[in-house]
Amino acid sequence: MFYSDQKKQVSLYNRRTFILFLLKLSLFSAVGWRLYNIQILDSSKYKTMSKKNQIDLEIIFPVRGKIFDRNKVLIAKNEKVYDVYLIPENTKSINNTLNALSQFIDIDFAKRRKVIELSTQVKKFEKIKIFENISWSVLEKIETNKYNLEGIFIAEDYLRVYPYKDQLSHLLGYISKPNQQELTLPFISKMPNLDIGKEGLEKSFNPLLVGKAGQREIEVNSNGRIIREISKVDSIRGEEVYLSIDLRIQQYAINLLKSHRAGSINVINIKNGEILCMASTPTYDPNKIIQKPNKEYWESILANSLSPLTNRSIQGLYSPGSTFKMIVAIAALKHGIINIDTTHSCTGKIGFGNRLYHCWKTNGHGKMNVTDAIKQSCDVFFYEISKKLGIDKIAEVAKDFGLGQSYDISMPNQKTGIVPNKKWKKEKIGESWYAGETLISAIGQGFVLTNPFQLAVMTSIIASNGKLIEPTIIKSNGVSFKTNEKYSNEIKIIKKAMFQVVNENKGTAFKSRLENVKFAGKTGTSQVRRISLSERESDDFREKEQEWKNRDHALFVGYMPYDDPKYSISVIIEHGGSGASTAAPIAKQVFNYINELEV
Amino acid sequence: MIFEKIKNLNYLVIFLLILISFIGAAGLYSAADGSYQPWASRHLVRFYVFLLMAIVISFIDIKIIYKYSYVLFGLTLLLLISVEIIGVLGKGATRWIRVFGFSIQPSELVKITIILALAKFYHDIKFENIKKISYLFFPFIILAIPFVFVVIQPDLGTSLSILILGAFILFLAGIRFWKFILGFIITLVSIPIFLQSIKPYQRDRIISFLNPESDPLGKGYQLIQSKIALGSGGATGKGFLQGTQSYLEYLPEKQTDFIFTLIGEEFGFLGTIFIILLFILLIAVCYFISIKCFHSYGRILALGVASNIFIYVFMNIAMVSGLMPVVGIPLPLISYGGSVMLSIMISIGLVLNVELNYNLKKLDNA
Numbered sequence: 001m002f003y004s005d006q007k008k009q010v011s012l013y014n015r016r017t018f019i020l021f022l023l024k025l026s027l028f029s030a031v032g033w034r035l036y037n038i039q040i041l042d043s044s045k046y047k048t049m050s051k052k053n054q055i056d057l058e059i060i061f062p063v064r065g066k067i068f069d070r071n072k073v074l075i076a077k078n079e080k081v082y083d084v085y086l087i088p089e090n091t092k093s094i095n096n097t098l099n100a101l102s103q104f105i106d107i108d109f110a111k112r113r114k115v116i117e118l119s120t121q122v123k124k125f126e127k128i129k130i131f132e133n134i135s136w137s138v139l140e141k142i143e144t145n146k147y148n149l150e151g152i153f154i155a156e157d158y159l160r161v162y163p164y165k166d167q168l169s170h171l172l173g174y175i176s177k178p179n180q181q182e183l184t185l186p187f188i189s190k191m192p193n194l195d196i197g198k199e200g201l202e203k204s205f206n207p208l209l210v211g212k213a214g215q216r217e218i219e220v221n222s223n224g225r226i227i228r229e230i231s232k233v234d235s236i237r238g239e240e241v242y243l244s245i246d247l248r249i250q251q252y253a254i255n256l257l258k259s260h261r262a263g264s265i266n267v268i269n270i271k272n273g274e275i276l277c278m279a280s281t282p283t284y285d286p287n288k289i290i291q292k293p294n295k296e297y298w299e300s301i302l303a304n305s306l307s308p309l310t311n312r313s314i315q316g317l318y319s320p321g322s323t324f325k326m327i328v329a330i331a332a333l334k335h336g337i338i339n340i341d342t343t344h345s346c347t348g349k350i351g352f353g354n355r356l357y358h359c360w361k362t363n364g365h366g367k368m369n370v371t372d373a374i375k376q377s378c379d380v381f382f383y384e385i386s387k388k389l390g391i392d393k394i395a396e397v398a399k400d401f402g403l404g405q406s407y408d409i410s411m412p413n414q415k416t417g418i419v420p421n422k423k424w425k426k427e428k429i430g431e432s433w434y435a436g437e438t439l440i441s442a443i444g445q446g447f448v449l450t451n452p453f454q455l456a457v458m459t460s461i462i463a464s465n466g467k468l469i470e471p472t473i474i475k476s477n478g479v480s481f482k483t484n485e486k487y488s489n490e491i492k493i494i495k496k497a498m499f500q501v502v503n504e505n506k507g508t509a510f511k512s513r514l515e516n517v518k519f520a521g522k523t524g525t526s527q528v529r530r531i532s533l534s535e536r537e538s539d540d541f542r543e544k545e546q547e548w549k550n551r552d553h554a555l556f557v558g559y560m561p562y563d564d565p566k567y568s569i570s571v572i573i574e575h576g577g578s579g580a581s582t583a584a585p586i587a588k589q590v591f592n593y594i595n596e597l598e599v
Numbered sequence: 600m601i602f603e604k605i606k607n608l609n610y611l612v613i614f615l616l617i618l619i620s621f622i623g624a625a626g627l628y629s630a631a632d633g634s635y636q637p638w639a640s641r642h643l644v645r646f647y648v649f650l651l652m653a654i655v656i657s658f659i660d661i662k663i664i665y666k667y668s669y670v671l672f673g674l675t676l677l678l679l680i681s682v683e684i685i686g687v688l689g690k691g692a693t694r695w696i697r698v699f700g701f702s703i704q705p706s707e708l709v710k711i712t713i714i715l716a717l718a719k720f721y722h723d724i725k726f727e728n729i730k731k732i733s734y735l736f737f738p739f740i741i742l743a744i745p746f747v748f749v750v751i752q753p754d755l756g757t758s759l760s761i762l763i764l765g766a767f768i769l770f771l772a773g774i775r776f777w778k779f780i781l782g783f784i785i786t787l788v789s790i791p792i793f794l795q796s797i798k799p800y801q802r803d804r805i806i807s808f809l810n811p812e813s814d815p816l817g818k819g820y821q822l823i824q825s826k827i828a829l830g831s832g833g834a835t836g837k838g839f840l841q842g843t844q845s846y847l848e849y850l851p852e853k854q855t856d857f858i859f860t861l862i863g864e865e866f867g868f869l870g871t872i873f874i875i876l877l878f879i880l881l882i883a884v885c886y887f888i889s890i891k892c893f894h895s896y897g898r899i900l901a902l903g904v905a906s907n908i909f910i911y912v913f914m915n916i917a918m919v920s921g922l923m924p925v926v927g928i929p930l931p932l933i934s935y936g937g938s939v940m941l942s943i944m945i946s947i948g949l950v951l952n953v954e955l956n957y958n959l960k961k962l963d964n965a
Contacts, residue, residue: 005726031916039868046830
């Protein structure tokens with residue numbers, strides 16, 4: 001009994017021992033299979049993960065490309081600046097270090113608290129920026145007392161600097177950190193901390209200026225601490241850009257504009273389309289926007305009702321006033337409404353429909369042909385010819401002379417203005433065109449809106465006998481433009497009239513003529529508000545000192561020299577009074593200055 | 600007498616222990632970026648001391664060990680309970696207790712005395728009584744008390760291994776298969792009841808332990824990094840001291856629970872399989888001793904020790920290779936840590952003892 005029990009027990013033990021051993025072997029096989037999967041089958045996947053683990057890419061920011069004017073004057077550069085950093089692990093006491101540092105540079109309580117707070121959040125080997133762009137004297141003091149400043153170190157950075165401050169601001173724009181939307185752009189998304197162009201040429205040439213980022217492959221441990229550098233590809237500096245702008249003319253123009261509240265001067269080289277000057281006031285200093293703190297400066301800009309951020313040359317829309325009369329005259333001559341000898345009599349006003357349309361000269365100009373009408377800027381003559389011409393033909397010619405469009409000049413946010421016709425009014429306003437509106441349009445009022453730069457292009461096309469000038473902001477090397485022969489005969493007549501405007505007695509800009517070099521042009525005075533009948537009857541309404549914002553805009557367009565036109569200009573002084581008294585003298589000064597530069 | 604015992608010692612086991620511990624020392628040397636400090640040298644010193652201790656244990660009269668099996672179980676249980684009491688008084692979870700200047704984890708020792716107690720119990724009862732339900736009560740108590748105290752520490756890895764160890768021993772002893780299924784179901788059902796009956800802070804500890812998502816950079820991160828280390832080792836490894844995962848501190852607990860992945864990174868699939876084969880060999884030798892032994896005490900003891908080693912090795916590798924949740928089980932003789940090495944070496948000493956006394960028929964009346 002006992003013996004058989006013993007035997008049974010032994011055989012049970014042996015059986016179960018065997019089962020248990022098989023069970024363990026099969027469980028070991030399972031982990032063995034698992035290891036085979038991880039270490040053999042999926043090994044390459046884990047190898048790349050391991051590489052990724054240990055290798056980090058650090059982007060080396062490129063230095064932004066410089067911008068020069070046409071004479072290789074540096075107008076946007078990068079200045080080396082010095083920033084102060086703290087590495088928490090390199091100091092025994094952050095407080096002591098900050099105390100020592102405060103002997104050389106003022107650390108306010110808020111900054112101190114922020115640094116200490118940051119030091120508890122970031123990894124102890126990560127650098128914390130304490131100061132940006134410190135002065136030379138502070139830099140010197142910190143460098144000489146380095147041994148007392150545990151954990152402090154100084155790093156170089158580049159700061160974009162515009163040496164001519166507010167004189168090129170609308171052209172160049174400024175740079176700043178990309179916003180959320182801009183971060184999706186392909187070349188920006190890789191460098192979210194790199195400043196990019198936000199306005200003007202800095203924005204449109206950003207892909208060129210930004211350069212190519214370099215990178216450093218570094219081995220990092222699980223904390224992100226750098227163990228060693230594996231490879232390094234240096235960054236490539238952004239390209240240099242040479243503008244067509246002549247800094248001297250630009251500065252001269254800005255200074256002229258500064259004696260007025262707001263305005264714009266544009267100068268184009270007719271021969272090659274180069275923009276020599278694109279000045280707009282009021283202006284702003286981009287350096288003050290880039291350098292922090294900029295809050296106060298921003299607020300002052302935004303609070304300014306004249307909106308200094310607006311580049312009036314391409315973003316300001318004005319009624320062209322009498323500068324539009326060349327277009328109307330060319331259209332009338334082209335379509336045979338008038339010839340060079342056709343006259344109309346000006347009595348100071350005409351009636352049309354149930355309204356009176358006034359000439360600026362209350363008593364009338366008398367008998368006028370097209371040359372006289374441009375020379376003396378007779379409104380009635382243009383009322384008369386526009387009645388027969390119709391708005392659509394005027395619009396067609398206006399478009400042929402570059403109005404109502406934007407140009408490929410790499411300047412963002414150009415406003416195209418309005419060249420109205422019947423179809424336009426139906427579509428945009430939903431009303432039919434009234435015949436009276438043609439009369440108003442003929443003297444550059446009403447719906448017609450242009451920006452000052454468009455007027456300069458229009459003038460260039462007239463001056464070059466119909467060459468289709470393509471303006472450029474980049475220094476060009478020899479371009480030829482196609483000529484539109486369509487208006488050759490008409491332009492000849494108009495150019496003579498524009499000569500007389502400046503150089504003959506009774507011409508509206510006769511007072512602004514230059515003796516040594518002849519230029520041609522056309523004044524314009526665009527009404528800001530309608531003049532009531534009672535005011536008009538009170539005879540002296542033009543002389544009366546009116547409130548600034550109610551005054552007319554003063555315009556002048558012109559070209560020089562008359563015989564072989566090389567420069568065209570457009571001048572607008574907002575609420576400047578009349579074109580003859582305010583804008584023409586400015587054009588004269590600019591032409592004179594350019595003439596002096598050439599000699 | 601003593602010379603005969605020295606002569607009859609199982610030198611294959613001793614050789615395997617030395618080999619495995621040296622691999623462990625090499626891994627620890629690498630984990631310290633090629634330095635004996637702070638782990639490798641202490642690991643080796645401990646090993647030598649504990650090996651000597653194991654040999655001394657193997658020379659002790661097995662009847663004395665047999666006689667005091669329940670006493671030893673009671674003493675280790677007391678240690679385990681005092682850890683919990685100290686934890687309560689000290690307002691913090693702890694698994695450690697200081698004995699003679701050593702930090703000891705009583706839960707590791709208790710596993711050995713559970714084997715002793717169960718071995719004595721099944722040695723003493725008659726064969727026909729094994730099947731009786733009433734004779735399951737005592738083994739149940741032997742397993743349940745330490746299990747509960749380990750769970751509330753909370754040390755789910757060790758408590759799970761106590762359950763599995765118990766199941767292995769009871770299976771060997773002859774308990775019917777359906778009773779294990781029943782026991783498994785009862786365990787599952789009693790989990791919610793158990794969670795209700797313990798103190799809230801103990802419950803919180805267990806729940807936070809079971810919910811590693813509360814710490815996304817914790818357990819999940821550990822596992823990913825450990826798989827990267829293993830996988831990037833490939834077939835033959837990156838070479839000794841060339842493991843980037845550990846060198847760059849991506850590997851968590853590289854000197855303890857995750858040392859297997861470090862070895863896997865540096866020695867590849869060949870290295871990991873070699874270690875598994877060494878353990879299989881060690882376990883197989885224990886099985887051989889168990890089969891060879893005449894008395895139930897020795898049989899159960901040797902197989903219990905083999906099962907204990909198996910549970911450590913299997914759970915550790917399954918854990919670091921992502922087959923099992925990360926529960927904190929070290930790899931015996933390779934991971935750094937005194938308690939586990941102590942308990943493994945004591946238990947190996949017991950197995951050696953069993954082999955030296957394999958031909959005894961009965962232990963109590965001899």
